[in-house]
Amino acid sequence: MKNREESFAARHLTRFVTFLSKIRGFLRNVNFKMEGRYSPSRLALLVTVITAIIAFVILFLPNYLGVAGDGSTDEVMRSAGIYYIEREPDLIYNNYFIKTYSTVASGEDMPGKTINSQVIILRIAKSLDYLFTRDHYFDIRFLGLLYLILYLPAVYLLIREVCKRVRQFTEGALIAAAGLVIFSDIGYVTYFNSFYPEAIWLIAMLYCVGASMSFQKERSGYRDFFSLMLFLFSAVILLSSRRQCAVLGFLFAIYVIRLIFVRRSFIWGVSCIGTAFVLSLISILCIFIYPSDFGETSKLHAMTRGVLFVSSSPSETLEEFGINPSYELLTDSSAYDYLPLVKAGDDSLYHGFLDQYSASDIAVYYLRHPGSMLGMIDVSIGAGMDIRRGSCGNYEISAGMPLKAKSLFWSGWSTFKMMSAPKTIGYLIVLTGFIFFLFYKGYSIRPGENRRNTIFLDMLITVLGVLLSQSIIVIIGSGDAEMVQRTFLVGLSLDIMTYCVFAELQHKIKIV
Numbered sequence: 001m002k003n004r005e006e007s008f009a010a011r012h013l014t015r016f017v018t019f020l021s022k023i024r025g026f027l028r029n030v031n032f033k034m035e036g037r038y039s040p041s042r043l044a045l046l047v048t049v050i051t052a053i054i055a056f057v058i059l060f061l062p063n064y065l066g067v068a069g070d071g072s073t074d075e076v077m078r079s080a081g082i083y084y085i086e087r088e089p090d091l092i093y094n095n096y097f098i099k100t101y102s103t104v105a106s107g108e109d110m111p112g113k114t115i116n117s118q119v120i121i122l123r124i125a126k127s128l129d130y131l132f133t134r135d136h137y138f139d140i141r142f143l144g145l146l147y148l149i150l151y152l153p154a155v156y157l158l159i160r161e162v163c164k165r166v167r168q169f170t171e172g173a174l175i176a177a178a179g180l181v182i183f184s185d186i187g188y189v190t191y192f193n194s195f196y197p198e199a200i201w202l203i204a205m206l207y208c209v210g211a212s213m214s215f216q217k218e219r220s221g222y223r224d225f226f227s228l229m230l231f232l233f234s235a236v237i238l239l240s241s242r243r244q245c246a247v248l249g250f251l252f253a254i255y256v257i258r259l260i261f262v263r264r265s266f267i268w269g270v271s272c273i274g275t276a277f278v279l280s281l282i283s284i285l286c287i288f289i290y291p292s293d294f295g296e297t298s299k300l301h302a303m304t305r306g307v308l309f310v311s312s313s314p315s316e317t318l319e320e321f322g323i324n325p326s327y328e329l330l331t332d333s334s335a336y337d338y339l340p341l342v343k344a345g346d347d348s349l350y351h352g353f354l355d356q357y358s359a360s361d362i363a364v365y366y367l368r369h370p371g372s373m374l375g376m377i378d379v380s381i382g383a384g385m386d387i388r389r390g391s392c393g394n395y396e397i398s399a400g401m402p403l404k405a406k407s408l409f410w411s412g413w414s415t416f417k418m419m420s421a422p423k424t425i426g427y428l429i430v431l432t433g434f435i436f437f438l439f440y441k442g443y444s445i446r447p448g449e450n451r452r453n454t455i456f457l458d459m460l461i462t463v464l465g466v467l468l469s470q471s472i473i474v475i476i477g478s479g480d481a482e483m484v485q486r487t488f489l490v491g492l493s494l495d496i497m498t499y500c501v502f503a504e505l506q507h508k509i510k511i512v
Contacts, residue, residue: 037169038167038168038169038172040159040160040161040163040164040172041160043159043160043163043172043173043175043176044155044156044157044159044160044163044176045156046176047155047156047159047176047177047179047180048152048153048155048156048159050180050184051152051155051180051183051184052148052152054184054189054410055148055151055184055189055192056148057409058186058189058190058407058409058410059141059144059145059148059189059190059192059193060141060144060145063395063396063399063401064097064099064141064193064396065097065186065190065193065394065395065407065409066097066098066099066140066144066190066192066193066194066394067097067190067191067193067194067196067388067389067392067394068093068094068095068096068097068098068194068392068393068394068404069092069093069094069098069194069195069392070093070094070389070391070392070485071093072196072485073194073195073196075112075113075114076112076114076116076118076119076122076195076197077101077112077122077195078105078109078110078111078112079111079112079113079114079115079119079122080112080119080122080123080126081103081105081123081126082101082102082103082122082126082138082195083101083102083103083104083105083106083109084098084101084102085100085101085102086098087108091397094391094392094393094404095393095397095403095404096393096395096396096397096403097193097194097393097394097395097396098140098396099139099140099141099193099396100137100138100139100140101137101138101140102136102137102138103126103130103136103137103138104136116240116241116242116290117200117236117237117238117240117241118197118200118241118242121143121146121147121200122143122195124146125138125142125143125145125146126138126142128142128145128146129142140193140194140195141193143192143193143195144192144193147191147192147199147203148192150203151192151202151203151206153207154203154206154207154210155179155183155184155206157206157207157210157211157213157214158179158183158206158209158210158213159175159176159179159180160210161210161213161214161216162175162179162213162499162500162503163175163176163503164213164216164217165216165452165456165503165504165507166503166507171506171507174506175502175503175506178499178502178503179499181412181413182413182495182498182499183206183495183499184410185387185410185411185412185413185414186388186394186407186409186410186411186414187387187388187411187413187414188202188387188414189410190388190394190407197241197242198387198488200237200238200241201238201241201245201488201489201492202488202492203234204234204235204237204238204241205234205238205466205489205492205493205496207230207231207233207234208231208234208235208238208252209459209463209496211227211228211230211231211234212231212255212455212458212459212462213455213456213459214227215227215259215262215451215455216451216452216455216456217451217452218451221263221265221268224262224263224268225268225271228256228259228271228272228275231252231256231275232256232275232278232279235248235249235252235279236278236279236282239252239279239282239283239286240282240286242290242293243286243287243290243291243292243293244293244470244473244474244477244486245286245470245489246282246283246286246287246290247283247287247469247473248283248466248469249279249280249282249283249286250279250280250283251462251465251466251469252279252462253275253276253277253279253280253283254276254462255458255459255462256272256275256276256279257272257273257276258458259272260272260273261445261446262451262455292477293477293486294359294477294478294482296354297335298477298478298481298482299354299359299478300335300349300354301334301335301478301479301480301481301482302359302362302475302476302477302478302479303330303353303357303362303479304330304331304332304333304334304479305332305333305334305478305479305480305481306362306376306475306476306478306479306480307321307362307365307366307372307479308328308330308331308332309331309332309376309479309480310372310375310376311331311372314328314331315328317365320365321356321357321361321365322356323352323353323356323357324352324353327352327353330353334481335481336481359476359477362476363476366472366475366476373472373475374425376471376475376479376480377425377428377468377471377472377475378424378425379480379483380471380474380475380480380483380487380490381423381424381425381427381428381471381490381494382423382424383480383483383484383487383490384467384471384483384487384488384489384490384491384493384494385417385418385421385423385491385494386414386417386418386484386491387414387417387488387491387492388406388411388414388418389484389485390404390484391404391484392404393405393406394406394407395407413495417491428467428494431494431497431498431501432464432497434501434505435457435460435461435464435497435500435501436457438501438504438505438508439453439456439457439460439504440453440457441453442454443457456500456504460496460497460500463493463496463497464493464497466489466493467489467490467493467494467497470486470487470489470490470493471487471490474486474487
């Protein structure tokens, strides 16, 4: 009996090895036939075309898909001259995606005062709508179209530059396929039919990363200058979209300073220094001119759902802030609870609690207790993994779907991240370790002819900086209560890092 079982296992193992050998032979044959014809540009173009088709189906064919509003974008809408037609909260918030809006304010609508890069794009989309319709309604699909036109070149640039890391067709095809699955996911594309800033963050970030990668090979001067200007323009759009993004200008400025060594040219060096100066200046202006993204409710959550949330002794922690330890009852409480224990606007809560600390006090606390900060970053990574707002539906009310229903079309990557992917700081640490292991070889302050690893490592360190800075800003500003709304760049940065590590790792161990 035992010999029979061993024989059975041996036969199946032999068949499996034979199957793998056939696949390996097939892939070797494909690479042989494609020898000298491998083109990263063609693969990237194919991915871009498929992405355009997928996005067209999602955004412009019934049932039209988008992301329902949650009230956080009302001020931006009013600033662009766009208003709700319906007034019932259940019809305009969270439950259903809305396609049509009014461009005429009613007596109940207050004018918005926000000026940022997103408002400018909304106004361009509104003008585009009026050019074709000549009515007083705004169809959000014009905004989706504008975003899509801007998005497709960013996808092409990113996929092309990552595919340049390899020379075998099968490896490039696998990298391109992975990029298609990740960056055309419905979780990303549906934001185009919405007023959330996530669409701008996605597009601008992909341009920044793609433009950065384009320096990996030595090229003619005008191409490097074009990539530098593309990086500058995209970075300005990103950091001027919200105050929480303003700090990114300093990170990008540091990266641009590193680019001085890419070319031995006085004009190039001056251009890089000038670009870094502009990025830093705009960051400072945005920090001081833009209003805070966090209000009184956020300040409450920064303590109850942040500092106290990860504290092993809330009463002692409150004493550090000079707050009566009896307030430890507020630990874990949220103003968004179904039956909230307290409300942020209560005067009794302000005197003796909210007036005892500021955002800078919370930042100092986390500096003195780095373990608490790591614990909150761990929470932010889990929140950033879910790129789809769980409380907001994708369908119009006319589609007849349940409240807050989500579409499963082309949602493989976002579903995998939500259901199966690791969501802890341990994953970030492992990912960062792989980045240094894979790209540190050949790294140099002054990259020579082989500057690929230097450029990629600098770029990925910058992306890591984006992830950490956004996590920390949200943690200090609102604890974990608003992470789903504000940690999109955390999830996007993880996707970019994961994609680059996957591309390099499968090349190193020769998966295909």
